[in-house]
Structure formats: structure tokens, C-alpha cells
Amino acid sequence: MGDSKDTIKTIYFKSGKVNKIEEVNNDRNIVIEKSNGYLRKIVFNKIKGKWKKKIISYDKSNNVQKIIYDINGDGQEDVYEHYKDGILVGIDRDENYNGKIDFKIVYKNKNEVLLKRDRDEDGFFEENVFLNKNENKK
Numbered sequence: 001m002g003d004s005k006d007t008i009k010t011i012y013f014k015s016g017k018v019n020k021i022e023e024v025n026n027d028r029n030i031v032i033e034k035s036n037g038y039l040r041k042i043v044f045n046k047i048k049g050k051w052k053k054k055i056i057s058y059d060k061s062n063n064v065q066k067i068i069y070d071i072n073g074d075g076q077e078d079v080y081e082h083y084k085d086g087i088l089v090g091i092d093r094d095e096n097y098n099g100k101i102d103f104k105i106v107y108k109n110k111n112e113v114l115l116k117r118d119r120d121e122d123g124f125f126e127e128n129v130f131l132n133k134n135e136n137k138k
Contacts, residue, residue, distance in 0.1 A: 038065075047073070061085075072097055 012020040020033040029044040039058040044051050050073030057066045063086030068077045076099055080092040091105040104116040104125065111133040116125035
């Protein structure tokens with residue numbers, strides 16, 4: 001047929017407008033679609049024989065709103081990045097890959113960060129560490 005890097009691009013229309021674009025090859029599949037006025041990009045990358053999925057959602061101004069991805073290739077989402085006006089404001093992570101969020105990073109502003117950890121998986125974050133960039137300077 002051709003090189004394994006050949007890409008097939010398919011464009012879908014709805015009411016005369018582009019509704020969805022798919023790009024497919026052997027190592028990467030990308031779907032860009034519009035739903036309820038919002039853009040969403042879904043990327044599947046084949047890494048070391050496993051397909052890893054990443055979903056990028058955008059707000060009405062086309063700023064990144066959320067990125068969700070599977071880091072170990074088990075098909076479940078492990079990391080949720082939250083954005084406000086395109087700026088990263090928090091990360092939720094399933095560190096032991098059991099489907100439950102057990103680690104959070106909350107960016108209060110550009111100098112302050114809150115780290116939260118649920119060690120016993122009861123949904124309550126027992127460990128809370130507040131970091132302030134200004135306090136760490138000498």
C-alpha cells in the first residue's frame with residue numbers, strides 16, 4: 001500500500017460546515033470535533049505498543065479548558081489538567097492507576113502552590129502541603 005506513516009484525513013460536514021476532522025496513521029490518530037459550540041481534540045498515540053489517549057477541551061474563546069490523559073496505556077484516564085483562560089490552575093492525578101484521584105496540585109497564583117494527597121484512598125486528602133515561591137528565596 002505505502003509507507004507506514006501514510007495518513008488518511010477525513011473531513012465530516014454538518015449543515016454545510018466542518019463538524020469533525022480525523023487524521024489516522026499507524027502510530028497516531030487525531031479527532032478534532034465541535035460539540036455544542038466547543039472544540040475538542042482527541043489524540044491517540046501508540047507508544048511502546050500501547051495506545052495512549054489524550055483529550056483536550058477548549059472554551060468558547062478557543063483557550064484550553066481541560067486536558068485528560070492516560071499515562072500508562074490501560075485505557076483509563078489518569079491525569080486531569082484544569083485551565084482557566086488557557087492558564088493551568090490545577091492537576092488531579094491517579095498515581096496508583098486504580099481509577100481514583102489520590103494526588104492534586106492547585107496553583108493559587110504564580111507564586112503559591114497547594115499539594116494534596118489522599119494516602120488511604122477514602123476520598124479525603126489527609127496530606128496538604130502549601131508552597132510559596134517567595135518564602136523559598138534567600
